[in-house]
Amino acid sequence: MNFQDLNKIVCTAIDxxxxxxxxxxxxxxxxxxxxxxxxxxxxxxxxxxxxSNIPSIKKYTMVDPWKNLKDWNxxxxxxxxxxxxxxxxxxxxVKKFHxxxxxxxxxxxxxxxxxxxxxxxxxxxxxxHTLRGITIDLITLLPKIKKNGLIGGDDFTxxxxxxxxxxxxxxxxxxxxxxxxxxxxxxFTLPFNQFLIFNDADKFEIIDYAxxxxxxxxxxxxxxxxxxxxxxxxxxxxxxKLIKKIFCK
Numbered sequence: 001m002n003f004q005d006l007n008k009i010v011c012t013a014i015d016x017x018x019x020x021x022x023x024x025x026x027x028x029x030x031x032x033x034x035x036x037x038x039x040x041x042x043x044x045x046x047x048x049x050x051x052s053n054i055p056s057i058k059k060y061t062m063v064d065p066w067k068n069l070k071d072w073n074x075x076x077x078x079x080x081x082x083x084x085x086x087x088x089x090x091x092x093x094v095k096k097f098h099x100x101x102x103x104x105x106x107x108x109x110x111x112x113x114x115x116x117x118x119x120x121x122x123x124x125x126x127x128x129h130t131l132r133g134i135t136i137d138l139i140t141l142l143p144k145i146k147k148n149g150l151i152g153g154d155d156f157t158x159x160x161x162x163x164x165x166x167x168x169x170x171x172x173x174x175x176x177x178x179x180x181x182x183x184x185x186x187x188f189t190l191p192f193n194q195f196l197i198f199n200d201a202d203k204f205e206i207i208d209y210a211x212x213x214x215x216x217x218x219x220x221x222x223x224x225x226x227x228x229x230x231x232x233x234x235x236x237x238x239x240x241k242l243i244k245k246i247f248c249k
Contacts, residue, residue: 001031001148003186006198007207010188014209020192021046024124024152025053027196031150032056033121039063039108039137040127044090050124051097061102061120062090063111064127108137117143125153129162131171138179142199151197156189158215161223173212174220180204189213 013026028050036057038047041064051060066087067080087105094101104111108127123145125137138151145151153172155162160169176195180187181204188196189210206213 003198003200003202006031006150010190010196010207010209014191017191020154020194021049023190023192023194025049027150027152028054028056028122031122033150034058035061035120036122036124037061037063037115037120037141037144039123039125039141041090042126043086044093046124046126047090047101048093048097051094051100057100059102060094060097060100061104061111061115062094063104063106063108064090065107066090066105108140112140112144115144118146120144121146121149123149123151125151125172126155129155129170129172130168131175134172134175135179138176142183145199147199147201149199151199153195154193156193156195158193158212159219159224160221165223177206177212180206 009027009030013023013030016026017023033054034056036050036054036059038050038060041047041062044062047060047062051057064087066083091103104114106114123141125134125141127133127137134153141151153176155170156173156176157170158173160171160173162170172195173189176197177187179185180197184201184204186198186200186202186205186207188198188207189212190196191210194210
């Protein structure tokens with residue numbers, strides 16, 4: 001597959017899709033990947049959709065530690081008991097396809113040691129979206145992709161404060177763009193907060209179907225006003241009255 005063919009496939013998929021699941025199914029039906037991998041499986045819902053709709057897939061590698069991570073400050077970092085339930089749900093969702101699935105209950109770096117280089121047609125990244133996480137995922141996984149293979153991903157958000165002030169910022173965007181530039185790869189910005197990297201190692205290019213290039217810097221990095229809590233809203237009632245008495249004489 002060359003870039004021109006991929007570009008036509010992506011354009012058609014965008015026109016036909018109403019959500020991210022439809023988008024990737026429409027892309028992959030034309031690509032016909034045999035060996036796929038998902039990083040960050042969660043409850044296995046996305047895996048089930050791909051395995052149900054992409055019959056070309058022979059092996060689907062699922063990578064997820066499914067455990068509490070002390071250095072991961074994101075909302076989905078539950079306790080081990082909850083993660084065991086989530087993993088059970090994931091395995092149940094793909095039970096029908098158990099002959100096609102491989103599970104690595106490991107972080108990306110450890111799981112990658114068990115995956116052969118240049119063995120995968122498609123990788124979907126939906127794991128640790130912090131700067132550290134997406135850096136490790138992309139750098140570690142690029143050697144695992146075949147020439148002209150695809151790396152897709154979720155949470156390619158236009159503002160890094162996806163989960164507000166309490167949590168680490170989500171930096172899949174813009175990091176995936178810089179990663180593509182560093183490795184002379186083409187990257188598509190897609191609707192529904194998705195990205196697609198084409199492993200052709202020809203030249204860096206951004207195919208900007210979701211209008212990321214027009215974003216001003218403050219739209220990307222500034223904390224949304226909604227995330228800030230006015231000090232007046234968190235002051236005790238008696239202190240509010242005292243301040244009002246002092247300053248409103």
